[in-house]
Amino acid sequence: MSGEVLSQNEIDALLSAISTGEMDAEELKKEETTKKVKVYDFKRALRFSKDQIRSLTRIHDNFARLLTTHFSAQLRSYIQISVSSVDQVPYEEFIRSIPNMTLLNLFYVSPLEGRIMLEVNPTIGYAMMDRLMGGIGISHNKTESLTEIETKIISNMFEGALENYREAWQSITDIEPEMADFEVNPQFVQMVSPNETVVVISLNTQIGEVSGVINLCIPHVVLEPIIPKLSVHYWMQSERNEPKQEETKAIEKRIMTAKIPVVAELGQSEMTVEEFLNLEIGDCIALDKPVNAPLTVMVGNKPKFLGQAGRVNRKQAIQILDHDIRGEEDGE
Structure with missing residues (x-):
């Protein structure tokens, strides 16, 4: 078939010509099967x-x-x-x-x-x-x-x-x-x-x-x-394709210098709003961890390590003891 696309008006005119007998559908089929020579200009x-x-x-x-x-x-x-x-x-x-x-x-x-x-x-x-x-x-x-x-x-x-x-x-x-x-x-x-x-x-x-x-x-x-x-x-x-080596190094450099929050969590506790409003100076809040239990070290709000509180050069510090299993289970 020809690759030419007919407009709607041309299609309507063609159907009208076939219905009135001005054009024979069989002749159209013969013309389609006849090989046509296309002129090709080598220049x-x-x-x-x-x-x-x-x-x-x-x-x-x-x-x-x-x-x-x-x-x-x-x-x-x-x-x-x-x-x-x-x-x-x-x-x-x-x-x-x-x-x-x-x-x-x-x-x-x-x-x-x-x-x-x-x-x-x-x-x-x-x-x-x-x-x-x-x-x-x-x-x-x-x-x-x-x-x-x-x-x-x-x-x-x-x-x-x-x-x-x-x-x-x-x-x-x-x-x-x-x-x-x-x-x-x-x-x-x-x-x-x-x-x-x-x-x-x-x-x-x-x-x-x-x-x-x-x-x-x-x-x-x-x-x-x-x-x-x-x-x-x-x-x-x-x-x-994979990024260029220069682009990869630039991305790695930006990742390595990115800052993320690291927080050592002593423990958690839950209380009612009434209990919270009745808190006074000197009250103690019981946490869900024993005193000798390792602390959870949060990296970007995700549990990542277990640590122990201490001091280095008169500054508070956390010593990393092990990986937190919860973080590994979450695929972090």
């Missing part, structure tokens, strides 16, 4: 599974939130960035889809090989620069005549955002993003072969009244060493 090889694409979407959702906070603080203006789409396309197709003159930030992500491209629509880039220089965030598209100062300001602005990219990938792998180059003409950038599959993450960006798109182009060769880590199964399995 658009899908090298990432849906599971891996979902993982990349989650990572860059986090990156978009971090960028929103980063640029909002830096530009002191309303910024909203969100993931609009995640697609895998040939590199040549991506280059054709972006403007002839745009803002291209190329950066390394050591220890992974290759480079990642951060393409910023000029409308967005100039609005950011205008806001950074004290303006109200008006965009002027003059990419062809960028001065050295403008180039440096824009590249520095996005270089400062690379720390957010490192943080977004922390749950998968440790990377060290480093800005490599800045270009305005996509034809001068040849990261991989034209038919190489790349993942394109499009980020909708809103700066005040100005809106545009920021694209992240990640070649397959960059992600190839960590592709197994992009599956949900691997991620959930890694969550169940």
